[in-house]
Amino acid sequence: MYGPSIDRLITALRVMPGIGAKSAQRIALQLLERNRDGAAELAASLIDAVDKVGNCSSCRTLCEGERCTICSDSRRSAQQLCIVETPADLFAIEQAGGYSGHYFVLMGHLSPIDGIGPEEIGLPILEAKLASGEVDELILATNLTVEGETTAHYISSRARAAGVAVSRIAHGVPLGGELEYIDSNTLSLAMQSRKVI
Amino acid sequence: MYGPSIDRLITALRVMPGIGAKSAQRIALQLLERNRDGAAELAASLIDAVDKVGNCSSCRTLCEGERCTICSDSRRSAQQLCIVETPADLFAIEQAGGYSGHYFVLMGHLSPIDGIGPEEIGLPILEAKLASGEVDELILATNLTVEGETTAHYISSRARAAGVAVSRIAHGVPLGGELEYIDSNTLSLAMQSRKVI
Ligand SMILES: [Zn+2]
Numbered sequence A, B: 001m002y003g004p005s006i007d008r009l010i011t012a013l014r015v016m017p018g019i020g021a022k023s024a025q026r027i028a029l030q031l032l033e034r035n036r037d038g039a040a041e042l043a044a045s046l047i048d049a050v051d052k053v054g055n056c057s058s059c060r061t062l063c064e065g066e067r068c069t070i071c072s073d074s075r076r077s078a079q080q081l082c083i084v085e086t087p088a089d090l091f092a093i094e095q096a097g098g099y100s101g102h103y104f105v106l107m108g109h110l111s112p113i114d115g116i117g118p119e120e121i122g123l124p125i126l127e128a129k130l131a132s133g134e135v136d137e138l139i140l141a142t143n144l145t146v147e148g149e150t151t152a153h154y155i156s157s158r159a160r161a162a163g164v165a166v167s168r169i170a171h172g173v174p175l176g177g178e179l180e181y182i183d184s185n186t187l188s189l190a191m192q193s194r195k196v197i
């Protein structure tokens, strides 16, 4: 429609979640009309991030370098291990404050229909952690969705088999809600009122 | 928050219209977690488009090469010249069908408060076109906003000074509406029922 380069850009923009055909067209044209420096910086930062950002070898969250800042922080306790689905969820709990243990980031949840089993969400690494004896308490902070609950159930049975106490982040998080969109107070309260399960 | 490369990407994503802080964070994390190939293709297509896309030497719309496909099309008449604010507006009129003249794309509208005067919207080029005698009718299809109307008024006075007939795209386009979001039927009708002003 607009020529091969613009059409290619419009298609490429749709890779972003929440960007449909109309938004992609609008963004492509506005960048080319008004902000080519911004477009070039966006390209450079995408290349930079794809190149430098990997996963923490200990907790799997997105990070630059071998281990993330949380896993590298000696003031934090490795005895508590909080399980979240995504780096954004980890970030939401950090923003809420009050938690000083470690995390384990599943980078998703169990979803057999999509071919996502225990391997895909890093459970062999988690089981090795539990077997090492350094973890006293596993805190499940997966989302309160069907998949999140299924994943929590599966992980809690593995943790109990390894003799590790398991708790679930308290209700207060609205049903079906996604952690990263919940206000800090609710999330902080939910962390504090977790119950042994 | 997430490390320099991710933070840089989140900032860079906000260059896109309609993308706020929360959306930028969500997009950055999702691309890095799930679609690095898509992110790399987006970067490549941005670089490609910034490199190859310029403005048509005749009508100023975004295009690759010296002249756009419309200005290069010998079946189209240069006697009618439709003035639009943006390439997206041009595209909307083309999609509506029924118009076979040429366009002139202002790439904006007059806005003295933002330092956008006649030069910035290409009016010297337009005046040269009008002075050449090849244009019989100027059709004003700027948006029905204060700035769009002001711009139309200014251009119509210059066209009349050059002895060129001027018409304004018919009402039917809702007030304050933006051309690119209007359905093709309304837009086509508005083109057909334009009035000499
Ligand atoms: Zn880590």
Ligand SMILES: [Zn+2]
Pocket: B056, B057, B058, B059, B060, B061, B067, B068, B069, B070, B071, B072
């Ligand atoms: Zn052209």
